[in-house]
Amino acid sequence: MDAAWLAQRIGDPSARGIAAALTDLIREGTVTAQTRLPTVRGLARELGVSSGTVAEAWSELRRHGMIRTDRRRGTVVLGPPDVPRPIRYERLGHWGDRLAIDLTIASPDTALLPPLEAALAAAARADGLNDYARATITPRLRAAVEPTWPFEAQSWLAVGGGYEAVQLLCQTAALPGDRIAIEEPTGARLLDILETIGVQIVPVACDEEGPLPAALAKALKARPVAFVYQPRGQSPCGHAVTPERSAELAALLEPAKTLIVEDDGIGELSVSPMVSMGTRFPGRTVLVRSYSKSHGPDLRIAVIGGAADAVERVRVLRSFGTGWTSRILQDALAHLLADPDVEARVAHAREVYAGRRARLAAELAARGVRTGGGDGLVLWVPVRDEPAALVTLAAHGISVAPGSRYVIDQAARPHLRLATARLTDDPAELAELADVVALAAGRGVSAAT
Known part of the structure; x- marks a missing residue:
């Protein structure tokens, strides 16, 4: 797209005005999907505004799923505005129904919850x-x-x-x-x-x-x-x-x-x-x-x-x-918070969850994979290669959350997040799970946050 052509169709050169004008053009079909937009500097020069103003407009359009920027093609149009989606959360892991062990979401064990x-x-x-x-x-x-x-x-x-x-x-x-x-x-x-x-x-x-x-x-x-x-x-x-x-x-x-x-x-x-x-x-x-x-x-x-x-x-x-x-x-x-029986039940759940987390951490440490922290319902497991670890676990019927979803930019060291609240209490099954996780992680890996 020619920068001068787009500038002529923008009446308000503020960030909000630029975003609104381009949104209208995309909605009405004048600007179609896969159209490559002018550079930030090029459009800013035509409009007589700072590059930051155009960059802010692009950010707003990107947030609503209308444009995407990549290094090879520059900024391209994706289509009309969409509802912003929780991309990280939605991509935590969808591996199909064939997986036997789901360690993706830190859900409570329903057997440990108080009756309602x-x-x-x-x-x-x-x-x-x-x-x-x-x-x-x-x-x-x-x-x-x-x-x-x-x-x-x-x-x-x-x-x-x-x-x-x-x-x-x-x-x-x-x-x-x-x-x-x-x-x-x-x-x-x-x-x-x-x-x-x-x-x-x-x-x-x-x-x-x-x-x-x-x-x-x-x-x-x-x-x-x-x-x-x-x-x-x-x-x-x-x-x-x-x-x-x-x-x-x-x-x-x-x-x-x-x-x-x-x-x-x-x-x-x-x-x-x-x-x-x-x-x-x-x-x-x-x-x-x-x-x-x-x-x-x-x-x-x-x-x-x-x-x-x-x-x-x-x-x-x-x-x-x-x-x-x-x-x-x-x-x-x-009512639940005031009930002594429920208080005791929650205390029991706290002990069970802590035990499950600690036992898997110990099993992994014995296999050369050292995790950090001592509280919570998840383990932060260091791995040598995140995609390879995810594929290895999926091949064994295990789904976990990729650590890259929990950082803003690329982490110094890749990790996986394993939910521990619903782990098995069977020692043999837990040892088997630890074997697979250690295999996926690459043995001899130490935790780093």
Whole structure:
């Protein structure tokens, strides 16, 4: 496509105007799929704007699946706009129905979840149901979770799961183009979320004790509006932040105005104590605690507790859609949290999950494959070659998640993520699984985050 031809059809030379004009041309069929667009510099020169303005427009079009840039062909048109998709999460592994062992998704073992019948029946009898009054959190649920919170929260909100909470917090904290600092590696879905809302991702490297102070100090120079991290049970690496590391990170964050978002994804299933920066910065720390893996995914409950301004922004945004989380589901969770038998059941599940993870880690270490971390429902397994390891495991009927989905750019060392919550408890079967994983990984591989 000729740059001058396109420039004549752009009335508003802002980034938004450029994107809107090209979107119209693609929708009406004037510009068809596989058309190669002019270079950023060429179009910028014709429009009399900076290259950054055109690059921003291209970024918006790319986010909606209308264009793609590759080194050989430049930037080409793909077609009309599509709904942004969670590409990393959707590509975690679809190997067909023939696979016997699925270690891709860190789902809880249904046999270890508490029964819901009594809790739902009790919640369905509660007062105040079928009212359009918007309950940010029911009194029963707040009374159940508040004693377990690691700091005094200024405000509370129940939402539909941990990732919804993190998405809404990031979406309300940042404008397109703002920066958000996150751990790396981190959750594939978090990376999808941040790319979809159009922020710049600033990676923070980690070790066994959490985010590295030097890496956070470097990230803070970019002036991120938020820092999102997992204080314990970190996925995919399995580390937990120690009190000493938390104090180091807090010293770096103290002079900044950055919102601190703590994602407690496995909550009561973590074997590590919760160390929160909310004790130091209650006015700009928000803790998200999910109860999906501990009490049941179909409850669809996570609780946000912390800084009043941040929680209020999420409440306002939710008012455009669902408005509030079902009071029946909130009080069902409250019933479970107050039940001593359920508490004991969750404690038992925590021990079982920790044992399964530890046993596979030990089996792999005995075969020369050393994984890191000591918490969570996954193992971060170093391999020599990611595609080859995936193919080898698939040939043995095993599906796992490729580690490349959990990093922003190419990692220094390839990894696989193995979900451990549903591992077999049979020693012989576990040893056989470890043999195959070690074969796929390449023996004598050490963990590196």
